[in-house]
Amino acid sequence: MPNIYDSAYNLETAIRESDEFKNLKTAYETVMNDPSAKEMFESFRDTQMELQEKQMQGLEISEEEVEKARTVVEAVQEHQDIAKLMEVEQSLNLVINDISRIITKPLEELYGSTEEEAN
């Protein structure tokens, strides 16, 4: 029987050694070592987080804020290094989401099956 913690550490190593993670590391360091790219990327991140927080709290997002977000998104999409960073982040996010689905399957089956019986 495999041990949970051994398996988790093996998975951590697999992530760390994956192309997806290595590509992310390279793309992230490229942006962080370029001060103007770094500032643009962080402004994008801050804008996105502010809007997400507002949405989660059910607050209205003004036309001005939507316009500001659009401007920032357009700027980062035209910046080659940042666009690359966002692309590799998304690749790794897809993998992380897959992992999350795989390891929560036992719990989903347990809670799901009894719910079905009840319906």
Added chain:
Amino acid sequence: MPNIYDSAYNLETAIRESDEFKNLKTAYETVMNDPSAKEMFESFRDTQMELQEKQMQGLEISEEEVEKARTVVEAVQEHQDIAKLMEVEQSLNLVINDISRIITKPLEELYGSTEEEAN
């Protein structure tokens, strides 16, 4: 080099075969097969989720709601099978939190290190 998906499926198996998961399965089925326990447990869950949603949305929680929640919590704590279920759920949650910390470490190190340099 270990493959990410192989490692994730190994971890899923390890979770499924763990004592924590088997204990949860037994405790959950015991409650779900007892209609009055099932109803009490689901009422507890619903109350907790409502309060959590309100908190996340920054809405005020009335004294009446706090009182209702306290009553439901007291009832489930005195019900042996439900108390057992909550206990084993918490054990498995601790393990799941550990797993989550382990496998997100590469990302945390990457994003964390550059943030530190910037300060």
